[in-house]
Amino acid sequence: MWPASMPGSILHTAEVPAFDPRTGQLSLASHDLISAPLSLADVFPPEYTLLFDPSPSRPYGTSTSAADADQPAGQSRRKRRRLARPDETASPLDWIRHREKEATRSSTDKESDEHHAAIEAELGTAVEAVRAGWMGKGEDAWMGESKGRYEWREKEDEDVKEELDLVGLGERFAPALDEPPEPLLLSESRSTVSAAALFHRIVRNDGSSCISLDIEVDASEATPTSKATVILPPSSGFLLSQLATWPASAPSIASLGGEKGGWDVLIVDPPWPNASATRSSSYDTFDPYDLWKLDLPTMLGDSPTLVAFWLTNRVKFRRLLKDKLFPAWRIQQSAEWYWIKIASETGEPVWPLDAKHRRCYEGVLLGYYVPLGTKVDLPTLPQNKVFLSTPIGHSRKPFILDLLRPYLLPRDRPPNVLELFARMTLQGSFRRSATDEDGEGDQQKPGIFLAVGNEAIKFNIVDGSAAAGSVRGWLRRQEDTERVCAAEEAV
Structure with a gap:
């Protein structure tokens, strides 16, 4: 059932003086420490423990192993x-x-260095202010208190089980029609479905409880017979599909948003080409210019929407979005925020801010999509806002809805969230208010969360046992976690 209230993922906020070039005046800029694990765990049903890759305990290069x-x-x-x-x-x-x-070195490499030099001092001031305000809370305080909602995955498990190859299955079950099939509305608490039935269509859970999907994959030379269990949380949906098929699905995505009152937030985390992804083979990258095929106005429909695009530190991708794509998509008032990755024990950046070979931060480019002919008063997005958190796995981002809430357009309902290139389907979000902190928040039905991507349910797969044929997953039921802990204590 719906919880009465949900805690926020923001652990601490520090305010520092900042010069606003738009007004020519000094103002106060807010920078935050957030819990990346809790940002996801808080929007997933509490009967499940989320599994994450361990964060670095200390900055890289300072290990005493x-x-x-x-x-x-x-x-x-x-x-x-x-x-x-x-x-x-x-x-x-x-x-x-x-x-x-x-x-x-190319001209874009040098331009990236110039961009870093321009923001380095401001980032450093924000990091110092946030760390000074939170220092002394304890070694584990930089991640937020777990309360059994999350834990770190043991690395030795990787040699025992393989993950379900969602990308390979998506290529195997390529759509045969130009138009996607009708949405699949689920109602039973548990059901068995074939993998082919889940791809290239919107799959929804409009109920107030989790739905367990046992996915069966038929045997083939490319894919051995296997079964994986996926947890679809309340008020959520997913579309297992690759970028090339999204234009055909855009009207269906817009229709779902319109049915729920309009999309309030769009989060996009493209698999930008980078050396780290190539080395680790953790995900497939794409040609950034394929983003021109992305018809955001059709997807978002007639509702003004706050858009957040995750970036790498390559300046040519920032230029592509800010100077070309945002204007083409009618996105206004662009602003860039920065996620600083910190060590879990010390709260220090995982790489020094002045490091030349690696950056300790990633950018988020924000703006407002405004439909053609629409007049609306838009909140002012702050420039160069900084938020700190521990990393939780390669390319896995914190869920930043709590940071975005103050800048959403006012609505009389909780926000509806659309995520593209998603790899986890989350529970629909509640509307936060001051009363939520006292556990007396309203019982209003949450918004809808729709995850779109060729791995949209990657982190919704339940971790299987060590038995043959089980798959590696990223969820564990609370009672299973309690049994594991009891066994460890007995040993």
Whole structure:
């Protein structure tokens, strides 16, 4: 059933003076510490524990493990030197390598460095203010109190079970028609469905309880016979589909939003090309210029919507969105925010802000989609807002609805959220108010959450046992978690 109230994921807010170039005046800028694990756990039914990859306990390069202790100090220094500008102790070979690297850097690389230099001081001030206000809360306080809602996945499990290949299945069950099939409305608390029946159509749970889907995959040379259980939370839906098929599905997405009163928030997390994704093979990247095929006005319909696009630190992708796509999609008042990734024990950035080889932050480009011919008073989006949290897995982002709430257009209902390139289907969101903190929030039905992507239910799969044929998942029922803890205590 619907909970009476839901806690927020914002742990602490610090305000610092900031110059507003739009008004030419000093103002107060708010920066936040959020719990990335709780941002997702709080919008998933409480009977399930969410599993995450462990966060780094300390900034990278400061580990005191035995493996690091065995590494010669000189070797470590030489590696760091080659990553940055050589100093006066560098060898002639180091300088030659540095000059060769500088000569091969592109103009966009240099522009990215210039962008970083322009914001580095402001990011540093925000980080110091947030950390100073939260320091002393305890080592675990940087993540937020678990209360059994989340835990860290044991790495040894990776060798025992494989994940369900949703991308491969989507390619196998390519749509045969130009128009997607009718939405699948689920009502039974548990049912068994074939994988083919779930792809390229909107699958919905409009009820107030979870629905368990046992997905069966027929045997083939490419895909062995397997069964995976997916949990579809209340007031949610998903569309397992790749970008090329979204134009045909755009009217159905708009129709669902219109049925619920309009989309209030659009979150987009594209799989931008980057070296880290290529090395880890954790997800398939795409051609960023394929975003021109994305018909956001048709998807969003007639409702003004707050749009949040996750970015990498490559300036050409920022230019593509800000200068080309946002105007084409009728998105106004763009602003960029920054997510600083911090270590779980110390709250320090996982890489120094002045590191040249890696950035400790990712950007979020925001704006308001305004339908053609619509006049509406838009809230003012702050520029360069900073929020800190621990990372929770490669390319896995915190759910930032709590940060976006103050900038939503006023509605008399909870927000409806659409996420593109999603990899987790979340429970529909409640409307937060001051009374929620006292557990006396209203009992209004939540908004709808729709996840669209070729892995839209990746993190909704229940973690199987060690038995043959079980799949690796990212959810565990609370009673199963309690049994695991009891067994560990007995040992």
